[in-house]
Amino acid sequence: DDKEIVAIYKSGTQQYFIDQGDGFKAAAEELGYTAKIINVELDANLAISAVSDAIASGAKGIGLTAPDQALGPAVARSADEAGVLLVATDDPIMKEDGSPVPFVGFDGVAMGTKVGERAGELLKESGWLDGARYGVLSVEVQTLSVCNDRTDAAKEQVIAAGASADSIVQVSYDGTADTSLAATGPVLTANPGVDKWVVFACNDEGVLGANNALKNAGFNPDDVIAVGLGAYEACRPWKEGIPSGFKAALYISGKDVGDAAARTLINSIETGEDLPLKTVANTTIVGPDNYADYMSCD
Amino acid sequence: MSSAILDVQGVGKSFPGVKALSNVSMKVFPGEVVAFVGENGAGKSTFLKILCGDYTLDEGKVALDGTEVSHASPLEARNAGFRLVRQEPEIVPHISAAENIFIGEYPRRASGRVDHAKMRQITTEMLERYGFVGVLDIDALGRTLSPAQQHIVEILRALKDGVKVVAFDEPTASLTTEEADRLFALIRQLRKEGLGIIYVSHRLHEVMEISDRVVVLKDGVQTGDLRIEETTEQDIVNLMVGRELAHGYSRDEVSTPEVVLEVENLSSRWHRDISFQIRAGEIVGFAGLVGAGRTELAKVLFGEFEKSGGTVKICGEVKTIRSPADAIAANIGFAPENRKAEGLILVRSVIENASMAVYSALARMGVLRTSAMIEKVSPFIQKLEIKTPSLEQEVGKLSGGNQQKVVLARWLAAAPRLLILDEPTRAVDVGAKAEIYRLIDDLSKQGLAIMMISSEMPELLSMSDRIIVMRDGQISEPIEKQDATEEAIVNLALGTKAA
Amino acid sequence: MSITENATLQIASPKSSALKRFTNFVGAENLSLIIALIIMVALIATQTEFFFSARNLMNIGQNMAVVGLIAVGMTLVIVSAGLDISVGSIAGCASVVCALTVTQMGTVTGGVFAGMGIGIILGLINATIISILRVNPVVATLATFSAFRGVAFLIAPDGRPVGVLDPNLAWLGSGRLFQTESFPGLPVAFLLLVLVAVVAHFVMTSTVFGRSIYSMGGNPVAARLAGINLTRMRYAIYAVSGALSGLAGVLVTARTSSGQPASGTQGLELEAITAVFLGGALMAGGKGTIVGSMLAVLLLATLSNGMNLLGIPTFYQLVAKGLLLVLAVAIGQWRLARSEKQQAKLAAAGK
Amino acid sequence: MSITENATLQIASPKSSALKRFTNFVGAENLSLIIALIIMVALIATQTEFFFSARNLMNIGQNMAVVGLIAVGMTLVIVSAGLDISVGSIAGCASVVCALTVTQMGTVTGGVFAGMGIGIILGLINATIISILRVNPVVATLATFSAFRGVAFLIAPDGRPVGVLDPNLAWLGSGRLFQTESFPGLPVAFLLLVLVAVVAHFVMTSTVFGRSIYSMGGNPVAARLAGINLTRMRYAIYAVSGALSGLAGVLVTARTSSGQPASGTQGLELEAITAVFLGGALMAGGKGTIVGSMLAVLLLATLSNGMNLLGIPTFYQLVAKGLLLVLAVAIGQWRLARSEKQQAKLAAAGK
Ligand SMILES: Nc1ncnc2c1ncn2[C@@H]1O[C@H](COP(=O)(O)OP(=O)(O)OP(=O)(O)O)[C@@H](O)[C@H]1O
Ligand SMILES: Nc1ncnc2c1ncn2[C@@H]1O[C@H](COP(=O)(O)OP(=O)(O)OP(=O)(O)O)[C@@H](O)[C@H]1O
Numbered sequence A: 001d002d003k004e005i006v007a008i009y010k011s012g013t014q015q016y017f018i019d020q021g022d023g024f025k026a027a028a029e030e031l032g033y034t035a036k037i038i039n040v041e042l043d044a045n046l047a048i049s050a051v052s053d054a055i056a057s058g059a060k061g062i063g064l065t066a067p068d069q070a071l072g073p074a075v076a077r078s079a080d081e082a083g084v085l086l087v088a089t090d091d092p093i094m095k096e097d098g099s100p101v102p103f104v105g106f107d108g109v110a111m112g113t114k115v116g117e118r119a120g121e122l123l124k125e126s127g128w129l130d131g132a133r134y135g136v137l138s139v140e141v142q143t144l145s146v147c148n149d150r151t152d153a154a155k156e157q158v159i160a161a162g163a164s165a166d167s168i169v170q171v172s173y174d175g176t177a178d179t180s181l182a183a184t185g186p187v188l189t190a191n192p193g194v195d196k197w198v199v200f201a202c203n204d205e206g207v208l209g210a211n212n213a214l215k216n217a218g219f220n221p222d223d224v225i226a227v228g229l230g231a232y233e234a235c236r237p238w239k240e241g242i243p244s245g246f247k248a249a250l251y252i253s254g255k256d257v258g259d260a261a262a263r264t265l266i267n268s269i270e271t272g273e274d275l276p277l278k279t280v281a282n283t284t285i286v287g288p289d290n291y292a293d294y295m296s297c298d
Numbered sequence B: 001m002s003s004a005i006l007d008v009q010g011v012g013k014s015f016p017g018v019k020a021l022s023n024v025s026m027k028v029f030p031g032e033v034v035a036f037v038g039e040n041g042a043g044k045s046t047f048l049k050i051l052c053g054d055y056t057l058d059e060g061k062v063a064l065d066g067t068e069v070s071h072a073s074p075l076e077a078r079n080a081g082f083r084l085v086r087q088e089p090e091i092v093p094h095i096s097a098a099e100n101i102f103i104g105e106y107p108r109r110a111s112g113r114v115d116h117a118k119m120r121q122i123t124t125e126m127l128e129r130y131g132f133v134g135v136l137d138i139d140a141l142g143r144t145l146s147p148a149q150q151h152i153v154e155i156l157r158a159l160k161d162g163v164k165v166v167a168f169d170e171p172t173a174s175l176t177t178e179e180a181d182r183l184f185a186l187i188r189q190l191r192k193e194g195l196g197i198i199y200v201s202h203r204l205h206e207v208m209e210i211s212d213r214v215v216v217l218k219d220g221v222q223t224g225d226l227r228i229e230e231t232t233e234q235d236i237v238n239l240m241v242g243r244e245l246a247h248g249y250s251r252d253e254v255s256t257p258e259v260v261l262e263v264e265n266l267s268s269r270w271h272r273d274i275s276f277q278i279r280a281g282e283i284v285g286f287a288g289l290v291g292a293g294r295t296e297l298a299k300v301l302f303g304e305f306e307k308s309g310g311t312v313k314i315c316g317e318v319k320t321i322r323s324p325a326d327a328i329a330a331n332i333g334f335a336p337e338n339r340k341a342e343g344l345i346l347v348r349s350v351i352e353n354a355s356m357a358v359y360s361a362l363a364r365m366g367v368l369r370t371s372a373m374i375e376k377v378s379p380f381i382q383k384l385e386i387k388t389p390s391l392e393q394e395v396g397k398l399s400g401g402n403q404q405k406v407v408l409a410r411w412l413a414a415a416p417r418l419l420i421l422d423e424p425t426r427a428v429d430v431g432a433k434a435e436i437y438r439l440i441d442d443l444s445k446q447g448l449a450i451m452m453i454s455s456e457m458p459e460l461l462s463m464s465d466r467i468i469v470m471r472d473g474q475i476s477e478p479i480e481k482q483d484a485t486e487e488a489i490v491n492l493a494l495g496t497k498a499a
Numbered sequence C, D: 001m002s003i004t005e006n007a008t009l010q011i012a013s014p015k016s017s018a019l020k021r022f023t024n025f026v027g028a029e030n031l032s033l034i035i036a037l038i039i040m041v042a043l044i045a046t047q048t049e050f051f052f053s054a055r056n057l058m059n060i061g062q063n064m065a066v067v068g069l070i071a072v073g074m075t076l077v078i079v080s081a082g083l084d085i086s087v088g089s090i091a092g093c094a095s096v097v098c099a100l101t102v103t104q105m106g107t108v109t110g111g112v113f114a115g116m117g118i119g120i121i122l123g124l125i126n127a128t129i130i131s132i133l134r135v136n137p138v139v140a141t142l143a144t145f146s147a148f149r150g151v152a153f154l155i156a157p158d159g160r161p162v163g164v165l166d167p168n169l170a171w172l173g174s175g176r177l178f179q180t181e182s183f184p185g186l187p188v189a190f191l192l193l194v195l196v197a198v199v200a201h202f203v204m205t206s207t208v209f210g211r212s213i214y215s216m217g218g219n220p221v222a223a224r225l226a227g228i229n230l231t232r233m234r235y236a237i238y239a240v241s242g243a244l245s246g247l248a249g250v251l252v253t254a255r256t257s258s259g260q261p262a263s264g265t266q267g268l269e270l271e272a273i274t275a276v277f278l279g280g281a282l283m284a285g286g287k288g289t290i291v292g293s294m295l296a297v298l299l300l301a302t303l304s305n306g307m308n309l310l311g312i313p314t315f316y317q318l319v320a321k322g323l324l325l326v327l328a329v330a331i332g333q334w335r336l337a338r339s340e341k342q343q344a345k346l347a348a349a350g351k
């Protein structure tokens, strides 16, 4: 049938993208369209295949979170050639000529900036800046450019808030909680002088792993300022009322991003209007007190 | 006389824990067959492997046709004209027999393509020339070849162009008498063509029959180099073993009325309507030509192959045997003929290989102590004089004959009610053979029923209480010991009328 | 089944019917892959009219090129009783090197050769570790799987993907040949794969090098004693695998218009290994065909395309892929068992 | 002279030195792993004083538990000449099942057993595919690698990680035993691994089951003809591998306080396979030891810990890991060649 749109996600087995897919589908169905979701598991080559499969299946519009922003020109070209509408979700991409592909969501630099700002504020409030022996754990997926964008921006903000550049320690993991936990342990050991830590990462999993490592090393939750990215792991101890390192998290509503992406696409398909260049979805910093206003936690 | 085609001077070789060869020298002249004999583990195969570039020598030198060869690689040895027909044929499983013969040296077309047609043509010609017509399907895959067919492939591989000296390492071990005769004709033909031939065998009558000269090895040291006319089998044995051996073996009949194995109307993919009995204490010999179906019969009885009809009773009880495990549970043991493929775990130790079949019997609640394993099998290892630097040695590193003895040790130790032995003394030296006969005899005295498949006529005649001859999947009436003659057996095997 | 048999069969009976010749070419064992493919295509096509569109078929062809190239090289490696787990990492290095060459020197041909060149070098490193340091192929290429991936990131400035916008390079990844009004054309990447596969099929069936791979894989001792230089063979085989992984990396660059150190070349090893074994190769070596491997690549590519067309959710896709793999091999085993039983019956009926 | 007497002599002499007994236990082949470990530890320890801190050592122990458990099972599988690529996916299923059991039924013991139980069931499925459908182990477990991962997501409500904040479960993942003022205690997860490894070592060396694994791996035909039921063995072996992968999945849940369908259990197969081969197993089967595999796991865990301590960036970590793998095996090969040469020289000299 003619009324079909497709969403392609770089990491479709992650909770965040499952949410996004749900939002995308629900909005499409509401507007009388069918929607398909394709997961490419962080594989740029598969992403190209997925785009061409989507086009071949008769899709009129595609939403794409690319595993890699360098894919922009290749993807934009195929979509243009086939006359299919394309929006980038989460991670912005560019066309060959350098112009942006219409974007829905909240980009990585902005996410990192918000996380870093909040971490900076909490750091200032904590009073650690006045002579406490604190450190900053930046938990990074160094092999993923979209992740480096986030942690780089966060580091910048924390420094802007007054943290010394020396206090920042980089920890590398692969995006999962388990490797973050394993990698953070030795870093804590290597910094025995530090008794208070600020933590951020590329995603909530990274922060969760670091928190567990801190707990294992005997750190009190009070000595940890961890700011999550995603909030889906951060909200769990909040919901249970258990003290944890998580003091705040950037909540990005995957559902909202998916919903907005579908609506934007369908609107342009129906009206023939150009896609809006930028549709910013609902994102906000949440904490133990207010998370429930924005999200359910399960 | 012309000069030596092969001249070996002072060759030595050691392995961890074993000095396999020291200071061995020998010459082979064109048109001469030199036999190379010695006990299991004496160093015969090692010597040949050095000549063919498989092992490097520690000391000494080798000259072929007057030029010294460094034997740095198999390719060099091949090109120099030395060829080995190995004791264990090395076959590539998933390519055709013809291609197996040509690996490494394919005929090519002008375009560089492998010329499959020419390969088949040359193979067919060679089969004709060397008298193997109809014995080998040149298109059959390597893995489907019988031991005898594998040997033919090895032989043809060796005889391809440029051969000057060819060595046969126990070539008759997997052949029946008929096949062996064909091989002798071949060797005589090669001798006429002026090749130098080295012949390794434990069958001394063959040595006497085919060779011009005999070189004897004992524990890696050369103990004799004699013209065949000037020696006797007994002399050779003396040089090999260092003591006198009784000639042949005779045993007293010990069979009792108790029937251990009763086969009734058994049929299978290979067999039709086979019925026979073996009583406790009885040794029943099975004779036949290659392809007669003896090995298959053993495997059907042992549950490795399916039977399509008939019953098998053990000690009067009908047994359903669907797998070797069932067979062992029914108190049957089976020492297969093909030790490398079916008998041994080459990468495991002597002690493990010898005790495998008695694991459950030795274990208490599944727990197995090494000491119990040693206690159980080391008597057999000692009686069979298995030459190994330690019980922990990988079986694959033993000499061929010693490997065979390990398989036997396993089943002698298991002492089941019915023991099936398929070519039990294949590749075993004369001294050890006598010892094996004595052990088999002992077992029969303890009341075991023994089914002994053998292609060695003297062995069948001296060991069996009765002999059954197989032909084309069917069996003859048993021949009682007193009526058994070589001629009678051959006639039944070939299907020719007895005189 | 080994191609020798096919070859000899062909020689033996030249007047075999077209069907028989097809069966011979494909190999009896691979028929099960074709059966599985037919079943699958039938299932997909009843669900969506788009499957048989020319565009979609071209699509499948294009999407299978990267894995296909690697699977060709992997077939040589596995038949020789080796394994190459580093292929994806080699592709990553090649992808980056190609992108850098094209952006910095402006030459697409140079980029292609640089990619294949680095592939060959890395392949030779694998062979050296296996032959000279005597490390077994699994450990050796697990080691370089990690090391080469690291190298790919180190070559890429800041470890980031290197964008390349050269249209000629892009043509390699997504261009079409023989395009007309009514015909969408044949994907260049697919034609490249077909070319490589045909050459490789010829090499494996009809050259001394290819036949020697079967020998060394089937029985290294026999091969060595017949004078085949196993070390030299290994160098050649891993160099070919490296070169084709390199070419696959070049295609990744061409398709994604960026040099991808890892994303885009990840998981290729498992995909290629899956295809080669599904295509009938043996873990022990000595067996396997290019035709089989390519059929398997086609089967996997069709499955993934079909599931994307039908919008099957990831979780079910994973399960379906598993089922297909088991099914395809099980059909083959079942056919084999049946034919063996029949032969046995024939033999029993009257020799 | 029969050399057998030496053998009996050797085994009879009980007064071997402590060093010799250690070498015997570790196995001559594995000494190279210990050498590599010592070199590496020396290198790390000169760069950071923290390496030898009790806390850091405990950390290494804790981090190796997940891979270690899987490597124990994988050792059995590989020695039997099989392969199990599905272990990570099994762990994923078990992680989710454990988390669901704990959250919904409130029983941690139940969760542990449920995790291991699902592991056993999935292991039995692997064995069935291999034995009954006669699919080779690589393809079979590549298939279930995919299928079980799908199942893990399907079990998890909406495919999401299942949070569990039960402190008893957490204790399993990060708790300590024998903790005192001055001693940071021994990690529970590490003790669990040690316990499992010791039992497995005993099973492999001293039980009929273990010995039969070596036999069937070395030559399945000979093993069958010696009365070993290969099918039953395979069921048992894959069930053990499944159970231990399940237990590893339980640990993942305990460590991350959530049931992880994929994250945290991905890539475990390659890691475990690496360890087992590094520990001296043969691709062809019949060889390999628990001690070797555990040393290899320790080596890999120490490397990764050391590099994190030193703050080495990912890209260099990847390269270093590759180099370590090659080095460790190459040392072993070099020692083997040297000792064989020496022993041969001794023999030549007349011992
Ligand atoms: N690769 C090897 N590694 C270690 N020892 C070996 C190796 N090959 C042979 N040996 C040892 O060298 C000695 C000579 O063995 P060889 O195979 O030459 O004996 P043989 O005379 O051919 O005996 P058989 O009649 O049993 O075949 C034996 O003790 C054997 O165990
Ligand atoms: N005409 C034949 N020529 C050569 N080999 C054959 C022939 N027929 C069958 N074979 C194969 O030879 C092998 C040996 O045959 P089989 O085991 O039946 O004979 P056998 O009586 O046990 O003889 P032996 O064990 O002494 O070789 C079998 O694997 C069989 O497939």
Ligand SMILES: O[C@@H]1[C@@H](O)[C@@H](O)CO[C@H]1O
Pocket: A011, A014, A016, A090, A202, A203, A204, A229, A230, A252
């Ligand atoms: O991958 C991340 C995910 O982990 C979440 O943090 C939101 O943004 C996505 O891009």
Ligand SMILES: [Mg+2]
Pocket: B044, B045, B046, B087, B169, B399, B400, B401
């Ligand atoms: Mg020998």
Ligand SMILES: [Mg+2]
Pocket: B294, B295, B296, B337, B422
């Ligand atoms: Mg036989």
